Amino acid sequence: MKKTIFALAIVIFSVSIHAQQEAAKPIYKIESFRGGISIGSFNVELFPLIAPKAVRYFDSLVTIKFYDSTAFHRVVPAFVIQGGDPNSKHLPRETWGNGDPNQTNVPAEFSNVSYVRGVLGAARDTDPNSANSQFFICVANATSLNAQYTAYGKVISGMNICDSIVASPRDVNDNPLKKIDMFVTKVGTNDSVPSVPFMLNPANNANRITLDSNLVWSSVSGGVLYQLDIATDSNFTAKIFSAELGSSSYTLKSVQLGLRKYYWRVSSNNGGHRSAFSSIRSFTTGVSIPTMQSPPTGSTNQPGNVIVKWNKVFGAVSYHLQVATLANFAQTAIVVDQKGGVDTVKQMSGLQLSKKHYWRVSAETPDYEGEFGLQWNFSTGTSTSATISQEIPKQFSLDQNYPNPFNPTTTISYHLPVFGFVSLKIFDLLGKEITALVNESKEPGSYSVTFDASNLVSGIYFYTLSAGEFIQTKKLILMK
Numbered sequence: 001m002k003k004t005i006f007a008l009a010i011v012i013f014s015v016s017i018h019a020q021q022e023a024a025k026p027i028y029k030i031e032s033f034r035g036g037i038s039i040g041s042f043n044v045e046l047f048p049l050i051a052p053k054a055v056r057y058f059d060s061l062v063t064i065k066f067y068d069s070t071a072f073h074r075v076v077p078a079f080v081i082q083g084g085d086p087n088s089k090h091l092p093r094e095t096w097g098n099g100d101p102n103q104t105n106v107p108a109e110f111s112n113v114s115y116v117r118g119v120l121g122a123a124r125d126t127d128p129n130s131a132n133s134q135f136f137i138c139v140a141n142a143t144s145l146n147a148q149y150t151a152y153g154k155v156i157s158g159m160n161i162c163d164s165i166v167a168s169p170r171d172v173n174d175n176p177l178k179k180i181d182m183f184v185t186k187v188g189t190n191d192s193v194p195s196v197p198f199m200l201n202p203a204n205n206a207n208r209i210t211l212d213s214n215l216v217w218s219s220v221s222g223g224v225l226y227q228l229d230i231a232t233d234s235n236f237t238a239k240i241f242s243a244e245l246g247s248s249s250y251t252l253k254s255v256q257l258g259l260r261k262y263y264w265r266v267s268s269n270n271g272g273h274r275s276a277f278s279s280i281r282s283f284t285t286g287v288s289i290p291t292m293q294s295p296p297t298g299s300t301n302q303p304g305n306v307i308v309k310w311n312k313v314f315g316a317v318s319y320h321l322q323v324a325t326l327a328n329f330a331q332t333a334i335v336v337d338q339k340g341g342v343d344t345v346k347q348m349s350g351l352q353l354s355k356k357h358y359w360r361v362s363a364e365t366p367d368y369e370g371e372f373g374l375q376w377n378f379s380t381g382t383s384t385s386a387t388i389s390q391e392i393p394k395q396f397s398l399d400q401n402y403p404n405p406f407n408p409t410t411t412i413s414y415h416l417p418v419f420g421f422v423s424l425k426i427f428d429l430l431g432k433e434i435t436a437l438v439n440e441s442k443e444p445g446s447y448s449v450t451f452d453a454s455n456l457v458s459g460i461y462f463y464t465l466s467a468g469e470f471i472q473t474k475k476l477i478l479m480k
Contacts, residue, residue: 023048024191025272026059027156028184032072032165035178039165042158044120044137045190047271050225051109051152054122054131058152059186061133067184073097074136074174075166082123082136083182093175103132106150113151113224114246115142118162120153139166146246153271154224156190194270195220197248197278208286208371210257211314215264216249217278223268227277230255230264234280244269257287257315258368287370288313290344290361294421295440301381302440303449304351308359309441310344316363316370318342323359325352327375340364345443353380381437382452392444393417396470401451401463405477408456412437412476413448414465422467424449429460437463453478 025045032039046055061067071088072081073096087095108128113119119138122131131150139162155162168176201216202209217226228250230241241254255262263282268275291311295302318340326333336348351357356379360372393415401410414424424438434456437449458480464473
């Protein structure tokens with residue numbers, strides 16, 4: 001008898017399979033009884049436009065009353081309820097969830113439908129194509145399941161009944177202590193067409209859109225997927241991206257940067273019908289603004305050949321660096337104006353000492369230069385640091401200052417085997433910081449710094465070099 005029932009379901013299922021197309025969404029009432037006492041009922045509607053095979057198989061099982069007296073055999077709070085195993089009708093409890101080998105499996109129909117609270121999906125084992133009669137309903141958002149299980153419906157009313165089911169007392173295997181029977185009846189269809197999404201961001205004809213920008217549109221009531229098209233022409237014959245997404249935004253990944261114009265549009269999918277496409281918007285790409293690293297803005301006592309550094313920008317082939325003595329970057333105040341530099345680090349030379357400097361960077365593509373970022377500033381001190389050897393040192397070291405004793409200037413040399421943040425500071429006998437001669441990231445190499453103590457009184461001072469885990473302190477003597 002069992003094989004006859006499954007054979008009938010297979011026939012109904014097989015006859016009903018056809019090409020995916022728009023259709024009314026079937027609606028089913030699922031009545032639940034715990035220990036023979038009614039819990040109540042909830043309604044689900046299925047998605048024939050998204051998972052037609054799963055929907056038609058479910059419908060074929062409902063037609064032969066297959067689900068009646070099967071159980072919700074798994075309840076996991078803050079996750080799912082699961083049921084629909086034929087073993088749960090009359091076989092021992094320990095077999096519930098194992099399924100019946102005579103059942104027809106339904107091929108996977110994975111999509112980008114987001115597994116939020118109320119979404120119904122096909123249960124399966126490790127084989128993606130092993131789904132059959134068992135299904136689960138999310139009682140909380142479970143987006144880790146996205147695109148891993150066939151989503152083919154959602155609860156449209158009575159979600160509180162699902163909450164009651166999942167709250168049932170259960171054993172260590174998440175099996176309810178009292179059997180929760182279900183009875184499934186088809187009660188109607190939903191043939192509604194979803195609304196057209198409204199495009200929110202960026203504005204039409206927006207400029208300087210970068211790869212970290214989001215295309216955003218309005219969520220549509222009942223919408224579970226959104227078709228996003230991006231093309232290089234307004235007729236969308238040259239699409240560079242076309243996909244159905246489970247959210248109302250998309251982070252740009254596949255556009256080219258730098259004065260390239262693109263067109264985009266969106267439609268919604270409620271599981272049964274698609275809306276018309278939205279109005280068409282366009283945007284022109286730019287390139288991101290580099291993020292400056294060092295020296296920190298506002299830093300002081302920087303050497304005349306300070307090294308400035310910034311982060312790489314995706315899509316940039318070169319950078320434009322400007323350094324000026326005025327914040328408005330007036331042409332007469334610019335002391336460095338380098339275009340086409342491929343590195344993200346630049347060592348200055350010949351900067352005026354005891355002077356405040358401003359610097360900024362933009363990224364360049366073969367066709368386009370991006371905007372300058374926020375300007376940073378630093379002030380040079382009275383010393384000049386210079387690399388005194390082209391050979392990269394093998395270890396960190398700090399030399400004794402020379403001359404020592406001194407009046408009023410002395411030279412301090414140090415050696416760095418790797419790139420990193422370095423500080424070289426002067427302290428008095430009580431440990432109070434007098435000045436920072438170096439406070440920036442530096443490339444590997446050997447450096448020297450001139451310390452001018454004209455404003456200090458005679459006495460013993462200390463200087464400390466800190467670079468990563470390396471810390472060393474030495475004594476110097478000022479004699480006037």
